């Protein structure tokens with residue numbers, strides 16, 4: 001019996017995420033019958049390679065989705081807002097990487113390792129949303145703890161690579177670093193301050209509550225994915241001068257007492273999570289060309305707070321959320 005094959009459109013094919021989507025489709029031998037690369041008019045006609053074949057990028061318009069089974073959108077919120085409903089209307093399953101549909105109650109927000117059951121709700125709008133990259137890596141690690149011990153509160157600080165801002169930001173870190181070590185002038189094109197040899201303790205704009213939009217995405221998306229609005233989530237997001245690989249330091253307070261050894265035992269059973277040995281420690285460079293979530297569990301119980309005893313250091317490979 002032959003495997004079902006799909007015609008796939010990659011919207012934002014020339015971008016940082018689109019590029020990784022294309023390589024993952026090829027490397028994982030996804031059953032592709034046909035593939036379309038879509039981007040803005042700026043890239044129309046540019047050729048991209050898929051399994052050795054050069055394919056011309058087309059300018060995105062609504063008619064591009066005729067006969068497409070799956071559309072992977074990764075071209076910003078406004079592009080998703082304008083084109084995802086039209087694609088879905090043509091019978092295409094849209095998987096959207098932007099923040100546009102994540103909190104829409106009629107759109108499931110899915111991390112396959114955590115809430116694959118939610119996918120079935122995609123029929124309401126024909127769209128499946130993919131969370132923020134920092135949310136994904138955190139919920140994958142915390143899901144087994146939440147299921148077994150109940151999470152009351154999460155305190156997380158992120159150390160996010162420039163890849164999260166897209167291709168222009170990757171170029172900016174490279175250009176500024178090269179300029180600085182050669183005593184040349186540098187400029188800020190993507191970030192408001194220099195990112196080379198610096199850290200920027202805010203990602204996206206500040207909201208009225210004093211948190212940034214990126215921080216509130218992690219709060220709201222975590223609650224939606226865990227289907228639990230009672231979880232307290234405190235987030236500090238920081239952009240760091242790393243090309244690829246987000247890291248997070250996570251402190252978790254559980255409803256029922258849990259030891260670090262129990263958490264280690266639980267997470268070691270998770271196929272997607274690689275738990276480092278007791279003295280092991282990950283870093284973004286080590287994990288960048290792999291695909292998965294790397295976790296270090298610090299065995300630091302805090303005796304006065306028996307329910308608040310884990311601290312994680314977690315690495316997310318760029319490809320893991322693609």
Ligand SMILES: NC(=O)c1ccc[n+]([C@@H]2O[C@H](COP(=O)([O-])OP(=O)(O)OC[C@H]3O[C@@H](n4cnc5c(N)ncnc54)[C@H](OP(=O)(O)O)[C@@H]3O)[C@@H](O)[C@H]2O)c1
Nearest residue numbers: 012013014015016017039040043074075076098164166167
């Ligand atoms: N980067 C990440 O790590 C990451 C992670 C999760 C989610 N996301 C989300 O994924 C999306 C893309 O991110 P990225 O990092 O890949 O950005 P990027 O490197 O800047 O790429 C943007 C892509 O969108 C296309 N595009 C822009 N405006 C368009 C329009 N009006 N019509 C059609 N295509 C258009 C661009 O095409 P041209 O080449 O023609 O300009 C390019 O292919 C964003 O919504 C982002 O929030 C990114």
